[in-house]
Amino acid sequence: MDMFDNKETTGLENLGEFGLIGHLTKNIKLKHPGSLKGVGDDAAVLDFAGKKVLLSTDMLLEGIHFDLSYTPLKHLGYKAIQVNLSDICAMNGTPTQVTVSIGVSSKFPLEAIEELYDGIYIACEKYNVDLVGGDTTSSRQGLVISVSVLGYADEQDIAYRNTAQEGDLLCVSGDLGGAYVGLQLLEREKMIYLENPKIQPDLEGKDYIIERQLKPESRKDIVELLRAIGVKPTSMIDVSDGLASEILHICNQSNKGCNLYEEKIPIDPMTYDTAREFNLDPTICALSGGEDYELLFTVKQSDYDKLKNQPDISIIGHITEASAGRNLVSRTGNVHELKAQGWNAFKGE
Template identity: 60%
Template sequence: MLEDKNQERTSLEKLGEFGLIDHLTQNFQIQNESTLKGIGDDAAILDFGDKKAVVTTDLLIEGIHFDLSYMPLKHLGYKAVMVNLSDVYAMNAQATQITVSIAASNRFPLEALEELYAGILLATKTYGVDLIGGDTTSSQTGLLISITALGEASEEKITYRDGAKPNDLLVVTGDLGGAYLGLQVLEREKEVFKVNPNNQPDLEPYSYIVERQLKPEARKDMVKLLNDLNVKPTAMIDISDGLSSEILHLCKNSKVGCNLFEEKIPLDPTVISACEEFKLDSTTVALNGGEDYELLFTIDQSDFDRIKGNPNLTVIGHMTDIADGAHLISRANTKIPLTAQGWNSFDPPK
């Protein structure tokens, strides 16, 4: 649950806005030469020299994007950073700085926000990014987190969504569907807890998929791998809303079609077994689940030899002429039109 009811609680009113900022950010150290000035002035000063700057932002709202009944605040801080860094890596860029803004209701004492910032701090250290500013304010509707990430890349390295060509290979990093199934496990245990608060869930069999939901990792390592392999994707996007949705984004932006092969979609064994347990179709989960934060990209066929056999990368299809449309080629070799049924933050609650 959110907090131990007996632990010390320090009212945020005691610190005031600037005292709170100083307290929460005291452990953050500058790690990038491009950060000339971080926290502590009216604005941060960055110097990217001959590099191009990349900027992205995301807003996470309690009750819409996260549920604190099973999302530890430290994990939430970490994940909120990952969501943003993933978008920078999807541009084939390196993330360098973040700003963090939060709005918290009076049910959150200082100790709760310290937990949140402990996760943010771990993410900045692990991924080598600097916290350079942000804002704090009060909220009447729980917790809101807005993070902006900045990054840099040389112009020739930056990869957009609109560069895919017919016959390009469609490649994905890692495996898919785990985050969605981790969410199903957590939601199920939440319902059990409501009925019997003394019941302690055994999440050990689901550790991989629960971690995919609570503590995802952005694929900075894949940006480095592609650079080391001397492969520049023709188009790239991160998988936040589901594989089918992201493929259709690439198709629309690049004005191409696609053939995605069901049998090629990478699934972890724990995903397959959890799908059986929940009576879900694993392909549907991989296509529509979302929150995997893997990278989906296209490459010229001439680069295939450089990536083949790499355990981190899977060729799952190829791009076609726009007139051919986007299709899933089933295991039975049936062509099924690809539709986006992934995460939509404006869907009504179920």
């Protein structure tokens, strides 16, 4: 927390829980007509007027999901919102409200929590989401952030994981592996700094992959694009744990197989080159890295013409019958069983 060491800071004990909540939420203005009552009562009051309500929750723990030695608190607040919005986008829905709960230790002054909430509010503003509630409590284990997100969709628009059909095209937005390679870069610079604090981090020219790790963006724009071009995904999931893991989720829950083509996996040149610097295989970074928060989805073959010229969507394979297996077809044409080696929440891998 050195960013506040030389400044006049305010201890959280000076405000108390309700004073802290009042301080952090005093400037909230609700944007959605469905947000009838937000912060300030026993519960929020929401009106979704005939839509299907979508709900998701995610928790981020210091030392498990983030390292404050290289994660600015403003970025962390922003990311905490984005990773939750992504789950609503993965249902082909529109996120509208969030609640934010934090557990915080006495090592954090008020100014640190204000930084965190600045990032939260920037994300809410950018993605047109209302913050309507939450909780604050003391923590002895470092910083804990729990976010719940609400959204909506018409019943016929919701995209599940278990509805992919044989012959469907496998598609993904954006590019993959950048967040993982960005994390390797940050971890390397942290180790160098710990060995010699006089050496400044060498991150020049690596902005894109650093942002992929520290400041991810949920792909609400892809949901809106698909709607605009008249494409309803037959299944969808967000890429939080690595491409391989997410494809296997769709295949397992839909009881189908797949062919994924290595040469079709979108990888940014900076991700590719930096992975090579670390003696990492860029394809494995994309397959198993995680935290890209892109959307992986399947569509009917008849939608190919609507998608083929979309620069931010790649067609990377197709769905097969279950007995054909889940296959990765290498650049040289060799067929390998697709395996997930991504994040395991209970092994910390």
